[in-house]
Amino acid sequence: MRDDDVVLAACARTPFGRFGGALRGLDAPALGALAIDEVLRRAAADAAAVDVVYGGVGMISAAMLTPVRQAVLRSRLPETTPSAAIDRACCSGMTAIGLGFKDIRLGEAYMALAGGFESLSRTPMLWPRQREARIGPVTVDDPLLLRGAVVEQPIAVYSGQEALRHGVTREQQDRWAQQSHQRYADAQAARFFDGERFAVAPPGGPPLLEDESPRAEVSLEKLAALPTVYGGPTITAGNAPGLNDGAAFVLLARRDAARAAGLAPLARIVDYVQVCGGPTSGTTTPALAIQRLAERQRADPLGWDLLEINEAYAATPLVSTLLLARHDPARLGQLRERTNVHGGAVALGHPLGASGARLVMTLALALRRRGGGRGAAAICGGFGQGDAVLVEAE
Numbered sequence: 001m002r003d004d005d006v007v008l009a010a011c012a013r014t015p016f017g018r019f020g021g022a023l024r025g026l027d028a029p030a031l032g033a034l035a036i037d038e039v040l041r042r043a044a045a046d047a048a049a050v051d052v053v054y055g056g057v058g059m060i061s062a063a064m065l066t067p068v069r070q071a072v073l074r075s076r077l078p079e080t081t082p083s084a085a086i087d088r089a090c091c092s093g094m095t096a097i098g099l100g101f102k103d104i105r106l107g108e109a110y111m112a113l114a115g116g117f118e119s120l121s122r123t124p125m126l127w128p129r130q131r132e133a134r135i136g137p138v139t140v141d142d143p144l145l146l147r148g149a150v151v152e153q154p155i156a157v158y159s160g161q162e163a164l165r166h167g168v169t170r171e172q173q174d175r176w177a178q179q180s181h182q183r184y185a186d187a188q189a190a191r192f193f194d195g196e197r198f199a200v201a202p203p204g205g206p207p208l209l210e211d212e213s214p215r216a217e218v219s220l221e222k223l224a225a226l227p228t229v230y231g232g233p234t235i236t237a238g239n240a241p242g243l244n245d246g247a248a249f250v251l252l253a254r255r256d257a258a259r260a261a262g263l264a265p266l267a268r269i270v271d272y273v274q275v276c277g278g279p280t281s282g283t284t285t286p287a288l289a290i291q292r293l294a295e296r297q298r299a300d301p302l303g304w305d306l307l308e309i310n311e312a313y314a315a316t317p318l319v320s321t322l323l324l325a326r327h328d329p330a331r332l333g334q335l336r337e338r339t340n341v342h343g344g345a346v347a348l349g350h351p352l353g354a355s356g357a358r359l360v361m362t363l364a365l366a367l368r369r370r371g372g373g374r375g376a377a378a379i380c381g382g383f384g385q386g387d388a389v390l391v392e393a394e
Contacts, residue, residue, distance in 0.1 A: 007265035010043035013248035016349035032071030032117035056092025056116030058352025089382030094356025115249030116353030184343025244349035285386025286378035305373035311344035367393035
């Protein structure tokens with residue numbers, strides 16, 4: 001252990017709500033402020049000791065101007081706390097952790113709050129500004145279709161095409177989706193998520209205690225009967241996560257600063273990488289990021305204890321583990337056994353800006369529950385981006 005290690009000192013996330021569900025009455029910065037305050041409460045940390053806040057927001061239009069600054073102002077943090085909003089689509093919350101990690105490593109900060117939040121329920125339609133009056137129809141765009149001018153198709157369509165190109169079938173994706181729900185149900189029964197989740201009381205409603213999306217009763221027959229979305233080849237509402245609301249943050253600190261503040265580290269952040277591929281390469285970028293970590297550490301991912309790969313779709317961990325295994329069946333079986341062992345986003349939901357931080361806290365707590373070890377968390381983000389974090393629980 002070194003004084004200049006970067007440690008994860010505390011973590012917290014809201015339950016992840018369904019689209020239009022229990023959290024719809026809370027805007028994105030309000031969700032972020034709740035998670036920030038809960039991290040500070042769990043750590044019993046002096047809010048004034050936090051040097052910086054980095055927060056990811058995947059659909060920044062849901063909060064408009066400086067959403068992370070708004071979250072800081074609505075939290076217990078002093079108004080003098082600097083902050084920045086990160087826009088790397090689904091990678092954003094993990095990128096926020098990476099920036100906090102770098103600040104502490106460089107001596108620019110001793111404590112940083114990092115994570116992200118999202119309210120897809122409150123994401124507005126986009127109506128292009130018109131500078132002169134016109135008679136006739138206008139076109140309103142829905143950003144939740146997840147399209148972009150840099151590609152011709154929705155992400156769900158080209159992700160299904162990429163999965164087939166790598167030999168990952170619709171049936172395999174449905175099986176992974178069912179497994180995600182079952183693993184989540186097993187973890188929920190074991191109260192695993194108590195270590196990361198806290199209750200949220202939305203306006204005018206009862207407290208939300210648990211994630212809204214998981215369905216332990218889902219069957220392969222039901223999944224197989226679902227139509228694909230946008231006319232794509234494999235992606236359905238059943239083997240993809242829903243549109244979700246939620247927030248997740250972690251407190252990062254230099255080890256000596258954590259010790260001085262009386263904080264007991266949950267884990268150490270060993271390394272962080274960013275990668276990019278082609279604009280339709282999302283199912284493969286988590287593998288690329290994990291492999292980059294492995295090369296830097298001179299390690300084999302098969303030697304790590306656990307992997308968390310965000311289930312942007314069930315196709316994502318399936319393709320990424322296939323590439324990490326180099327198509328070797330024995331390696332592949334071992335990698336998939338230790339990937340998303342408590343379920344993933346297909347079950348519990350994917351509030352874009354929060355998911356990267358959720359993966360890191362889930363990994364850290366899972367490693368601690370095992371008695372220690374190393375693992376990697378990885379995520380893909382809009383149009384070929386990818387992030388990965390290497391975590392060690394001592």
